[in-house]
Amino acid sequence: MNELGKLANQAMISPKEMLFEKKKNAKSLFIGIPKEISFQEKRICLTPLAVALLVENGHEVVIETGAGAGANFLDHHYSEQGARIVSSREEVYQADLIIKVGSPTVAEVKLMKERQLLLSSQQPSLMNVEVLKALMHKKITAISYEYLRDEGGCLAVVRAMSEIVGATATLIAGEYLSNAFGGKGLMLGGVTGVASTEVVIIGAGTVGEQAARTALALGAEVKVFDNSIYKLRRLQNNLGSRVFTSVIQPIILNKAVISSDVVIGALRARNGRSACVISEETVSKMKPNSVIIDVSIDQGGNFETSEVTSHDKPVFRKFDVIHYCVPNIASRVARTATYAMSNIFTSILLDFAELGGLRNAIWKNPGIRSSIYLYQGNLTNADMADRFNMTAKDLDLLVVSSL
Numbered sequence: 229m230n231e232l233g234k235l236a237n238q239a240m241i242s243p244k245e246m247l248f249e250k251k252k253n254a255k256s257l258f259i260g261i262p263k264e265i266s267f268q269e270k271r272i273c274l275t276p277l278a279v280a281l282l283v284e285n286g287h288e289v290v291i292e293t294g295a296g297a298g299a300n301f302l303d304h305h306y307s308e309q310g311a312r313i314v315s316s317r318e319e320v321y322q323a324d325l326i327i328k329v330g331s332p333t334v335a336e337v338k339l340m341k342e343r344q345l346l347l348s349s350q351q352p353s354l355m356n357v358e359v360l361k362a363l364m365h366k367k368i369t370a371i372s373y374e375y376l377r378d379e380g381g382c383l384a385v386v387r388a389m390s391e392i393v394g395a396t397a398t399l400i401a402g403e404y405l406s407n408a409f410g411g412k413g414l415m416l417g418g419v420t421g422v423a424s425t426e427v428v429i430i431g432a433g434t435v436g437e438q439a440a441r442t443a444l445a446l447g448a449e450v451k452v453f454d455n456s457i458y459k460l461r462r463l464q465n466n467l468g469s470r471v472f473t474s475v476i477q478p479i480i481l482n483k484a485v486i487s488s489d490v491v492i493g494a495l496r497a498r499n500g501r502s503a504c505v506i507s508e509e510t511v512s513k514m515k516p517n518s519v520i521i522d523v524s525i526d527q528g529g530n531f532e533t534s535e536v537t538s539h540d541k542p543v544f545r546k547f548d549v550i551h552y553c554v555p556n557i558a559s560r561v562a563r564t565a566t567y568a569m570s571n572i573f574t575s576i577l578l579d580f581a582e583l584g585g586l587r588n589a590i591w592k593n594p595g596i597r598s599s600i601y602l603y604q605g606n607l608t609n610a611d612m613a614d615r616f617n618m619t620a621k622d623l624d625l626l627v628v629s630s631l
Contacts (some may be wrong), residue, residue, distance in 0.1 A: 255581045257287040260323025260474035263295040266330030268539050270298025270562035273327045274345070278574040283310030285578060299562040307630045325580075327404065327573060331355075337362040342602065345586060346370040347573070349385075350601065353497075353527065353612040360607070360616065369586065375609075376572070377595035384595070387434050388568040392556065394438025394494065394555045397521045400557075401427070401490040404519045404543065404550050406522040411550065412517035414489060417447030424449040428484050430505060430530055431494035432459035432473070435523055439492050451484050454495070482510045489515065490528055493522045493530030502527035512547040518549045526555040590627055597623065 259282065261273060272295055274282075279289050289311040293303050303313045314320060321339040327347040329497050332340075339360060340346070346363070350372040363370055366491040378492050402416035403409050405425070418424035427443045428434045432454035443450045444467060451472040460473040474480055485491050485506060491514075496502050503525040511520070511533045522534040533546045537553045539560060558565040564593035576596065583589045590597045601609035606621045 235432060242492055248383075255584055257282070257577060258324040259287060259289045260320040260326045261289065261291045261295055262293040262317055262320045262326065262328055262332050262336070264298070264328060264608070265333065265336070267477045268363050268556060268559055269330045269628055270294045270559045271329045271565045272299050272301065272562075273329055273404055273566070273569055273573050275566055275570040276309045276311075278570040279306055280309035280313045281574060282577060285581065287581065288323075288331055288578070290314055290323055292317055296470070296566075298559070299566040301563075301566070325327055325577075328571070328618055329579075332359055332363070334362055335617070337366065337368075340368065342366050342368075344368055347373070347576075347588060350375045350389065352609065355612055355615065357616050360602075360612065363602055364605045364607065368602055369600065371596070371601040372601050372609070373599070376389050376576075376599040378572075379595070381595075384572050385569060388572065389565065390434035391438045392524055392561060392565055392568060393438075394435040395442045396557050396561055397435070397492050397494070397523055398427070398439045398442040398446070398490075400552055400560075401519045401521050404552065405489065405517075409543075409550075410517070411519065412489070412515070416443070416490070419447075425490065426484075426488040427451070427490045427492070428453070428481075428488040429492045429494060430454070430476070430481070430497065431524075432456065432463045433494060433496065433497075435494040436492070439494060440467060443490075444470055448490075451488075453481050453484070476505060478505075482506065482507075485510055486513045487515075487561055488518065490519045490521070491531075493520070493524050493534075495530050496524050497527055502530060504528065504530060506531045511549055512587065514547065514549050516548040517550065520552065522551065522553045523557065525553040529553065549572040586625060603627070 282289055291306050291311050291388055293313050293315045300526060307313050318339055325345045331350050332348055346368055351374050376384050380382040405411040405414045405416055407413045416425050416426055425448045427448045427450050429439050429452045431453050436452055440450045440452055452463060453474050453476050455476050464473050520531055522529045522531055524530050525534055525536055534553045539554055541553050542552055580589050583592055600623060601612055603623055603626050606626055607613055608621055608623040609619055610620045
């Protein structure tokens with residue numbers, strides 16, 4: 229048999245995977261996705277189809293076994309799309325780029341190698357100084373989702389998660405109004421001839437707007453309070469005249485809260501503690517079996533009676549008012565949240581390779597540039613620097629000096 233015949237014969241008996249195997253190029257990424265160890269964190273950054281797209285573009289993805297189980301993505305869903313599944317956490321952290329949902333812990337930083345690229349959540353107000361110093365010591369370049377902006381200048385991940393949290397908060401309130409969860413037996417909304425449920429939302433940001441949109445769609449009577457006229461006007465323009473809006477005047481707000489069936493606290497601070505606007509005395513005057521959803525509990529909460537709860541024990545009663553104060557509401561719908569994050573991160577990872585690495589991406593993509601808080605171990609985020617009495621360095625100068 230001649231050489232051409234041997235090649236044809238080999239092609240017929242070779243698996244299809246071998247025929248479509250791609251060689252890695254100089255711009256290929258080595259991406260590691262560890263299993264989340266943060267309390268009750270069920271999300272994962274990339275879906276199996278996102279992994280398939282990355283692998284198709286010549287990138288390597290290694291995932292710790294069970295990393296997607298919380299979002300109902302099993303190991304074989306990823307391995308079938310070309311990811312390598314490993315049981316060793318240490319092996320995952322040998323990747324050049326680590327992408328995860330929760331903030332890194334000291335134990336996780338110890339597993340990282342020098343000069344890695346880390347993509348993760350990292351709120352300045354929740355930053356651990358020991359973690360920060362450990363990352364700096366290993367000369368890590370770190371990107372925070374909280375600062376990541378899209379082409380329109382919007383905080384991409386924050387907005388996506390806020391939309392999910394706002395809609396979910398309203399649906400949670402509907403559950404706890406029902407008899408099945410010990411509520412007063414009301415349907416969130418109303419039917420012909422029956423008065424609508426009264427919902428008060430404190431905060432007219434993305435969370436508040438999405439919560440109001442969902443409540444209106446269900447037929448509830450909605451009142452939204454905020455200190456920002458701009459946010460209230462934007463919400464009114466987006467939702468129409470069916471929603472009542474008001475600045476936060478204590479007498480008007482307390483009166484609305486006392487007469488309401490559901491109160492959703494979505495007033496957040498840029499950094500530090502969120503404003504506590506509802507006193508214990510006001511809560512004590514609310515209707516029995518009313519529902520409070522404190523979305524801002526991770527920043528201290530908007531209600532004086534709020535206490536942090538978990539997905540296992542999400543509610544408690546005080547003054548016969550049901551309080552739901554779970555910090556990570558998005559993990560309640562982990563699969564939807566994973567899809568939302570994956571849509572954002574996949575394009576960013578492809579851009580890293582397309583633009584020839586992080587350094588080029590920094591120059592060409594201001595949204596990525598704004599999200600970097602550590603560059604090769606140097607602190608570049610002013611908020612974190614202020615919190616720990618450190619000095620933030622200019623990112624542009626650091627990039628130029630490393631050329």
